[in-house]
Amino acid sequence: MYREVDCIKGDGDSFDLEMHPVIEEMPLAVTVNGRHALTAMVSPDMLREFVIGFLYTEGIIKDTDEIESIKIEDTNASILTKSPFKILVSKKTVLSGCGGSMSYLDIAKLPEIESDLILDSETIRTVVKEALDSQLHVLTGGIHVVGMYNAKGKVCVVEDIGRHNALDKIIGYALEKNIDLSSTYIICSGRISSEMVRKCLTANIPVVVSRGATTTLAIDIARSRGLTIVGFVRSKKMNVYSRGNRITDIPLSISESLREDEKEESKMK
Template identity: 30%
Template sequence: MITKVNAYKWEGQLTLIEDYLCVEEVYELYINNKFVEELVTSPNQIEELGIGHAICEGYISKNSVINVHLDENKIYVESREIKNNIEKDIQIKINVDTILKIIKTMHTLSEVWKLTGGVHWAALFNTSGGVMAFSEDIGRHNAVDKVVGYAILNNINLGNCILASSGRQPYAMVKKIVNAKIPIVITKSPPTDKGVKLARKNNITLIGFARGSRFNIYSGEDRIII
């Protein structure tokens, strides 16, 4: 995920330095052998990315995955059609102390960010604040896709998870959460107006500006135990 390059740094004078940069690669996603799109990503957790992206973008449901495999730069996801795939509304709750525990933990997870400042991250937590999955990527969308894919491959019930993310929560990001059927999301960044509207429409608990001992609840406040 990381490479070193030479660069010149200016601090009153030019100095030759070695700097750490993030590596990016391009992969092609196929679903049931049909080309879907190109994905530009950090070259890790690629199978997880393929499954997670297919689910988060609504191409397939999370219960329809049969198999995933790589062939060089091609990701092949195999799924089956599921009819009447209706899930009950998710009823998990979380208390304030657990939210604060997650906030404290989530800012310590990304070693690549500490070296490069060039990645986003996403993590899944359980309702006790324990880390269940973690991913980092040059793209905030990819990071979410990867933790969702990891959950599917490892039989983690996304309906019992809290998603933590470094990225903003505009409409497209909240749509991923809706498609993955994750009930609670916590981010250090703000949402947008359409992101909040979509979260409220789908009963997603959306928590933003989660930093230190403070956070804002934009939707789904009934899941928070004070």
């Protein structure tokens, strides 16, 4: 996941030649049924899980049973599915830390969350602290962390140069383990973007939490389709931007007020 690289380190007026750990990045060309579907810049682990998660969140497969084979060699992944003539997503390159654009999509056509998951705020704070305690990030300063949890605790924690990659990897892991995604929630180190929200909606993951920010489009989509977004979880603080009724210790009057705002916004779209 990282390599020691020589560099010149400066401290004030002092400069020395030293070694420094730097996170690894590699291109992965994904071919589905003989057609190039994606080139992603990823961290070189859990590549099989990334491929499965990508196929699922892009709607190429609806279940792992639709996959005939996955072959990964060096920087190439070749996948055969049981529906070889299915139309694929457009060929594209996903750069590290970046995802697709949601601005051209019709929000109403995205799936709605169906889940009875509820959480309390203290659990959210505790899990954020646990999931994002990354020694690799401390060492390199160049990694995103995404964790998946359910009522039993940690399902999996993934590290990658891109948070969208990490989310695909963790969804792929859960699909292979036959985990009920509607009972899980996501913790991430970076910004909650519209693409992160879209992937959670596709996987029917009802809650996404970050110690960082979100975007207006992510909030609009989440409010319309029933996803809970929680941002800026730091110490005792957090911002709940949508579907606060999933967090049990938020007073009902406050969560209902937010729901009324969500309904009004939905009418205007």
